[in-house]
Amino acid sequence: xxxxxxxxxxxxxxxxxxxxxxxxxxxxxxxxxxxxxxxxxxxxxxxxxxxxxxxxxxxxxxxxxxxxxxxxxxxxxxxxxxxxxxxxxxxxxxxxxxxxxxxxxxxxxxxxxxxxxxxxxxxxxxxxxxxxxxxxxxxxxxxxxxxxxxxxxxxxxxxxxxxxxxxxxxxxxxxxxxxxxxxxxxxxxxxxxxxxxxxxxxxxxxxxxxxxxxxxxxxxxxxxxxxxxxxxxxxxxxxxxxxxxxxxxxxxxxxxxxxxxxxxxxxxxxxxxxxxxxxxxxxxxxxxxxxxxxxxxxxxxxxxxxxxxxxxxxxxxxxxxxxxxxxxxxxxxxxxxxxxxxxxxxxxxxxxxxxxxxxxxxxxxxxxxxxxxxxxxxxxxxxxxxxxxxxxxxxxxx
Amino acid sequence: xxxxxxxxxxxxxxxxxxxxxxxxxxxxxxxxxxxxxxxxxxxxxxxxxxxxxxxxxxxxxxxxxxxxxxxxxxxxxxxxxxxxxxxxxxxxxxxxxxxxxxxxxxxxxxxxxxxxxxxxxxxxxxxxxxxxxxxxxxxxxxxxxxxxxxxxxxxxxxxxxxxxxxxxxxxxxxxxxxxxxxxxxxxxxxxxxxxxxxxxxxxxxxxxxxxxxxxxxxxxxxxxxxxxxxxxxxxxxxxxxxxxxxxxxxxxxxxxxxxxxxxxxxxxxxxxxxxxxxxxxxxxxxxxxxxxxxxxxxxxxxxxxxxxxxxxxxxxxxxxxxxxxxxxxxxxxxxxxxxxxxxxxxxxxxxxxxxxxxxxxxxxxxxxxxxxxxxxxxxxxxxxxxxxxxxxxxxxxx
Numbered sequence: 001x002x003x004x005x006x007x008x009x010x011x012x013x014x015x016x017x018x019x020x021x022x023x024x025x026x027x028x029x030x031x032x033x034x035x036x037x038x039x040x041x042x043x044x045x046x047x048x049x050x051x052x053x054x055x056x057x058x059x060x061x062x063x064x065x066x067x068x069x070x071x072x073x074x075x076x077x078x079x080x081x082x083x084x085x086x087x088x089x090x091x092x093x094x095x096x097x098x099x100x101x102x103x104x105x106x107x108x109x110x111x112x113x114x115x116x117x118x119x120x121x122x123x124x125x126x127x128x129x130x131x132x133x134x135x136x137x138x139x140x141x142x143x144x145x146x147x148x149x150x151x152x153x154x155x156x157x158x159x160x161x162x163x164x165x166x167x168x169x170x171x172x173x174x175x176x177x178x179x180x181x182x183x184x185x186x187x188x189x190x191x192x193x194x195x196x197x198x199x200x201x202x203x204x205x206x207x208x209x210x211x212x213x214x215x216x217x218x219x220x221x222x223x224x225x226x227x228x229x230x231x232x233x234x235x236x237x238x239x240x241x242x243x244x245x246x247x248x249x250x251x252x253x254x255x256x257x258x259x260x261x262x263x264x265x266x267x268x269x270x271x272x273x274x275x276x277x278x279x280x281x282x283x284x285x286x287x288x289x290x291x292x293x294x295x296x297x298x299x300x301x302x303x304x305x306x307x308x309x310x311x312x313x314x315x316x317x318x319x320x321x322x323x324x325x326x327x328x329x330x331x332x333x334x335x336x337x338x339x340x341x342x343x344x345x346x347x348x349x350x351x352x353x354x355x356x357x358x359x360x361x362x363x364x365x366x367x368x369x370x371x372x373x374x375x376x377x378x379x380x381x382x383x384x385x386x387x388x389x390x391x392x393x394x395x396x397x398x
Numbered sequence: 399x400x401x402x403x404x405x406x407x408x409x410x411x412x413x414x415x416x417x418x419x420x421x422x423x424x425x426x427x428x429x430x431x432x433x434x435x436x437x438x439x440x441x442x443x444x445x446x447x448x449x450x451x452x453x454x455x456x457x458x459x460x461x462x463x464x465x466x467x468x469x470x471x472x473x474x475x476x477x478x479x480x481x482x483x484x485x486x487x488x489x490x491x492x493x494x495x496x497x498x499x500x501x502x503x504x505x506x507x508x509x510x511x512x513x514x515x516x517x518x519x520x521x522x523x524x525x526x527x528x529x530x531x532x533x534x535x536x537x538x539x540x541x542x543x544x545x546x547x548x549x550x551x552x553x554x555x556x557x558x559x560x561x562x563x564x565x566x567x568x569x570x571x572x573x574x575x576x577x578x579x580x581x582x583x584x585x586x587x588x589x590x591x592x593x594x595x596x597x598x599x600x601x602x603x604x605x606x607x608x609x610x611x612x613x614x615x616x617x618x619x620x621x622x623x624x625x626x627x628x629x630x631x632x633x634x635x636x637x638x639x640x641x642x643x644x645x646x647x648x649x650x651x652x653x654x655x656x657x658x659x660x661x662x663x664x665x666x667x668x669x670x671x672x673x674x675x676x677x678x679x680x681x682x683x684x685x686x687x688x689x690x691x692x693x694x695x696x697x698x699x700x701x702x703x704x705x706x707x708x709x710x711x712x713x714x715x716x717x718x719x720x721x722x723x724x725x726x727x728x729x730x731x732x733x734x735x736x737x738x739x740x741x742x743x744x745x746x747x748x749x750x751x752x753x754x755x756x757x758x759x760x761x762x763x764x765x766x767x768x769x770x771x772x773x774x775x776x777x778x779x780x781x782x783x784x785x786x787x788x789x790x791x792x793x794x795x796x
Binding site: 045046047048049076078079080081082083084113114115222223224301302305306308309311314315316318319321322323326327328330343345346347348385386387389390391393394 | 443444445446447474476477478481482511512513620621622699700703704706707709712713714716717719720721725726728741743744745746783784785787788789791792
């Protein structure tokens with residue numbers, strides 16, 4: 001498996017344009033398109049208030065096939081009722097008409113202000129240029145079209161040889177919070193030319209989401225629009241990857257690696273984030289216990305502000321872990337900042353201040369909590385909590 | 399039931415002094431003392447990493463009796479191991495010796511930096527002046543002794559006639575976050591001259607904590623030291639309040655009213671708080687559902703920053719409610735800011751901007767979410783999330 005800097009996947013075209021949804025002239029409409037029907041899988045927000053595009057995709061993804069994704073930024077088309085659903089359908093129809101493919105083969109996604117209708121006429125106008133400009137090196141343009149408060153684009157690619165054929169995986173993603181003021185949503189679109197059976201794709205994609213996007217947190221909030229989609233068009237002509245085939249593990253590893261890279265980039269670009277905290281909870285009795293304790297730490301505002309302030313405040317981490325609702329054997333618990341022990345045997349470890357000062361100056365910091373209860377572990381990547389987070393999310397008005 | 403501005407409870411003495419724990423000369427040691435043994439109940443943090451004073455109190459409160467509480471601010475005596483427990487015991491022994499009462503009748507509490515040992519000699523010296531200065535109007539001095547980052551004291555009293563005898567209830571509390579940087583802890587000490595059976599007191603006290611301190615949140619964090627204690631010394635000579643007696647309901651109402659007042663003051667004085675948001679989730683199927691949705695909203699950083707910014711951002715409230723893990727009937731859900739409807743029938747209610755601007759200018763704002771599922775409801779009081787919260791909690795170093 002190698003990383004790649006050329007953002008091309010055989011059989012995929014992409015593009016991004018400014019359709020006039022955003023007032024500032026930045027790109028706000030994006031498309032990825034497979035020149036032939038692709039195997040498709042998707043993971044969507046579990047929020048009860050699912051945005052219209054999510055509701056439409058949930059219907060369509062069941063077929064296991066898709067050929068295009070059209071996404072807009074600026075307006076989320078969430079909390080817009082039946083009218084919003086009709087708008088999502090209208091966007092899809094405009095795209096399928098322009099592409100000349102069955103409408104059911106189009107998936108849609110939106111990110112932006114909640115509670116506003118899409119500017120349908122602008123989008124319908126914009127789709128023409130979007131489709132006309134589709135090209136095989138258009139992935140960065142598509143990424144630009146889905147960014148909201150993102151400070152930098154998130155694109156990652158992987159190549160590997162499967163059964164003497166080279167396969168390629170590229171993904172784009174936008175964050176980053178949940179969320180800008182109303183600018184809800186994590187979106188990720190992954191393209192691959194691998195030939196892979198639908199059931200196998202669906203399974204490894206869900207697992208990869210769990211270990212990547214579901215293992216990062218900026219503010220613990222889940223959006224109405226979160227969407228991750230993968231399209232696999234088989235252009236690589238590799239021996240078909242199936243459940244139980246020896247290539248599936250390799251493909252899953254590539255996919256997880258790619259998505260983890262995108263997920264870490266989301267955190268690094270989290271709203272106001274100045275540091276990425278890698279929190280590993282190990283020696284848990286169950287995976288669920290490890291996750292619960294890890295998220296209790298990762299979403300603690302006291303922990304997050306301490307990291308922002310550069311304070312090696314292990315007391316807050318211990319306190320957050322202890323309030324996760326899982327009985328912990330206090331005397332067995334050990335906490336490390338990088339490899340420096342800070343808590344052990346029920347009390348703090350004295351005399352490591354100089355080493356800790358060095359650790360706290362880093363922009364990515366590993367924290368490791370051993371529970372002394374079992375063998376399961378979980379890692380979550382979290383952003384710190386800064387003045388800028390408050391500024392971005394408070395100083396914006398509807 | 400009447401509120402009272404004289405902070406005296408018959409048979410109780412109190413005091414607060416500076417023992418030298420805090421560097422800035424402010425009071426840091428407090429005592430409340432009943433001149434005869436009192437019926438006692440306590441509610442303590444459920445955090446696994448309980449501070450030494452909490453561990454000691456948990457042993458002692460089982461007797462159902464106590465006569466004094468000694469509390470210090472500045473150092474939490476948390477994560478201090480066996481030495482910390484011995485320190486808590488030493489503080490108790492110094493106090494009981496000075497007071498001339500059995501050591502088991504003393505309860506202890508601490509709030510302040512986690513992971514540091516108590517300055518025992520300073521405290522032992524301070525106890526002499528603390529006890530010598532005990533007086534019947536010393537409640538405000540005791541309150542001063544337990545404050546950390548609190549901007550104002552929290553003291554509340556209630557009077558009522560029970561069986562032709564007047565009974566008095568006074569309480570002091572400190573917050574306010576959880577927490578200052580390491581300055582963990584909510585402490586509350588309630589004194590009453592009511593004569594009440596232990597089982598009845600224990601039960602109504604736990605219920606009152608649930609409806610007051612457990613129904614407020616500043617940052618969703620739970621400290622290692624949270625402690626609420628009530629002492630009832632029977633000086634009022636009222637007909638003894640027992641389980642099933644007609645006076646129990648009246649006493650419970652007084653106690654809940656008093657503790658709710660203290661709890662709301664904690665939120666109003668939450669670190670960096672500029673607004674109190676009163677969030678009521680109603681028409682839930684179960685109380686647990688109502689609580690879960692209410693806390694999901696109250697602890698959402700996106701909701702809290704929106705209120706700080708004065709933005710009537712109902713999309714974030716809906717989104718937080720929808721991610722609480724409870725299936726909600728989207729089309730039945732209705733959301734109100736004060737009495738202004740903002741979400742109904744699966745979409746936003748347009749045209750109420752002028753009214754909403756007025757609502758957002760208030761410093762206490764009611765938000766009401768009807769789930770359309772049942773008849774249970776829960777109210778939680780939350781603080782907003784401001785620059786000052788980040789400042790207080792980031793810019794402090796160990």
